[in-house]
Amino acid sequence: MTRLVRFMCWLLLLLLPGALCAQATLTPTLTPAQCWQDFDYFWTTINENYCYFDKKQTDWARVRELYGAQVAGVSTRAQFVRLLENALNELYDNHAGLSTNLPDSRRLVPTGTDVWAQFEQGKPVVVAVRPGFGAERVGLRPGMEIVRINEVPVAQALLPLLGRSLKTVDDAARTLALNLALAGDHRTPRQLTVRAQGRLRQLYPDAPTAQLEHIQYAGLLESRQLGTVGYIRINNSLGNNRLIAAFDSTLDALAGTTGLILDLRDTPSGGNTTVARAIMGRFITQEQPYQRHEFPAEERQFGIRRSTLEIVSPRPRPYTRPLVVLVGPWTSSMGEGITIGFDALGRATIMGTEMARLNGAINSFRLPNSTFGFNIPTERLYHVNGQPRENFVPTERIAPDTQGTTDTALASSLQRLQAPARR
Template identity: 70%
Template sequence: MPALFRLLCLLLGLLLGLLAPAGALRAQPAQLTPAQYQQDFDYFWTTVHENYCYFDKKQTDWARVRQLYAAQLSGINSRAQFVRLLENALNELYDNHANLSTNLPDSRRLLPSGTDVWAGFQQGRAVVVAVRAGFGAERVGVRPGMEIVAVDDVPIEKALRPLLGRSLKAVDEAAREVALNQALAGTHNAPRKLTVRTQHRRRDLYPDKPTAQLEHIRYAGLLASRQLGTLGYIRLHNSLGDNRLIAAFDSALNTLGATTGLILDLRETPGGGNTTVARALMGRFITREQPYQRHEQPAEERRFGVRRSWVELVAPRGATYSRPLVVLVGRWTSSMGEGITVGLESMQRATIVGSEMARLNGSILSFRLPNSSFGFNIPTERLYRVDGLPREQFVPAQHLISGSSGEGDAALEKAVQVLKGGGK
């Protein structure tokens, strides 16, 4: 009887194994050894050292980064601790286009996709320059021009200190601006309190109450489209990385084919995208193959002394929309959204209306650590407008002060004015 019972248990176990979801019985990753953490850190540091293409713009001493963070490895005994160590090491680059492929509950939100307010320093004061339409900061009354006095009751200068790299040879304005906006973005698990000064009064504002919208971003679809009188309007919903957008965009554009002009709104594209989708969209507005951006890969020149650069082309695709085109951009137009913008302008196919964009550096490449279960992304290619202007330095010809004011949509009104012939 015991033998029969053991046999029945064995058969039951096999049956349950067959019925279990794929991966459910897979063993959890074993805790890494100190040698494995060291190997992963060495791979991370060397990969950034050999491939990151913007060291010349930074005050970062990358050799010092190795000393500072390798010294902490002896105290690492969990995945969470190692993630935090690499987050801090990568933050030494103060580059919003460099990040890990994972995060912790108390990790800082990514810029610009994880924030709803953007600020810069003006005459020594931290001043709001843009507010993301439809999110918590706008809802509670944060507006451009307000001074940020404190974050979570910590005076702004003090709030910046832990976010500034420890390896910096000097703290430049770029590092201060990144740290400022990291402080404003907050962490994934803690509601923010922003103390602002406006009209000589201090106000406490709570962008994440009653709910943290930045943790639960939902869109009604890949895009929205409509007619504004005789004009067409298409707004992308952070979908430039979704290949399904190609068909959705084609359908919307075909429906608006008889309009006298088109507004392409890229102000909510903070998550980047891919060049397949970008070229597909741009291809609908041209009649011949044209270049839209220049690439440069410094790693090859550093290693072999041979410069590598090339121009990427866009080919016409489908029925051409040949009427005038205006592209709307802002601080939450990032990466591939920025590429489409400078591409359409380079091809003399669109008028660009709006403020400075996210100004993300270059094109990123993803790398995976040999032992840990996550990777990291860094810019490895510099990107330029066809005429050689670095993409991150682009400013729209129709430059407007960043929104949102909470009172109408000045950029959209300007776009309509341009298309109707009333704006230069």
């Protein structure tokens, strides 16, 4: 009977929601020493490898004090995940993240967002809305002022999302906190109170369902011919190697067009350089550099600066007609790399708005005991002309339509490619 009771107690422990911090993989409970070892590894790895401390207001030593003091009180997986989330948020870097989350964790920015806002003259203003998602469907438009988020005034809603170690809260920290607040978490439906034309409106982007929790696409890409101009839109698939064959066959089918539009405005999850170089390689006839990498950790350790140029090689059947690349806030990471690459190659006109401005290239690490993974930028990335990738803006900036009825960037790119001088 005693054995049965012990077994039932053990089974109940496994089934309890938010079981102890190691329960992510149902391994035996971590000891306080193991949790501390994980936190120490987490903090030290970031301290030695994160490559953007110089542009942050983060006091990383203070982060160790603040969150290290909380480790002894950790008794559940949820508590440990939240502690790590909060510590990582001190970097206010949306290219850094954990590979695990909780039901009330914030959605990823920009992958899990459908609205982008920034402060203009002190007011939080919508600057872009993601086409086809809840925010657009309920009428949110560029130019609207965000007044409250889930009935909480914006200034108050931002407070939990601003780091505790910051020497000062700079514009970058406020902007990311604003967009994290607008993204919401994985389980709470959003209610946005906005001001438009002097009137307040209540919008519910997650009704009747939270579309951002179930993002689906009809295919890796979509294409069509607009008069004599070809159009290819990448559906957030730059990390899928199957895109290479799909892109090749699509481009071949559009070989007779007088110009091409490559739409990268929905590539928020980034991708890999194999796919990126495969795409760019179809538009050149000789090898050229497209991106510069810098490795600050090596310089910190040895005092020797290391940087490399990444080369893209031509591939068969190059498309040599004029090319326009469309970008926006949901052009992210590798999408940004392709964009600066085409600009460096002198092969395309870049049109649209600011991109996601993600920092550098990430590397993945794993905690030794809980086995939680995390990613941080470890390489700085640059245009071949030396400009940081995150600072690049389109050659031709196109403001979005505030009424949401016209794709102004697409219309402008078509006009450019159809102009007599371009034929």
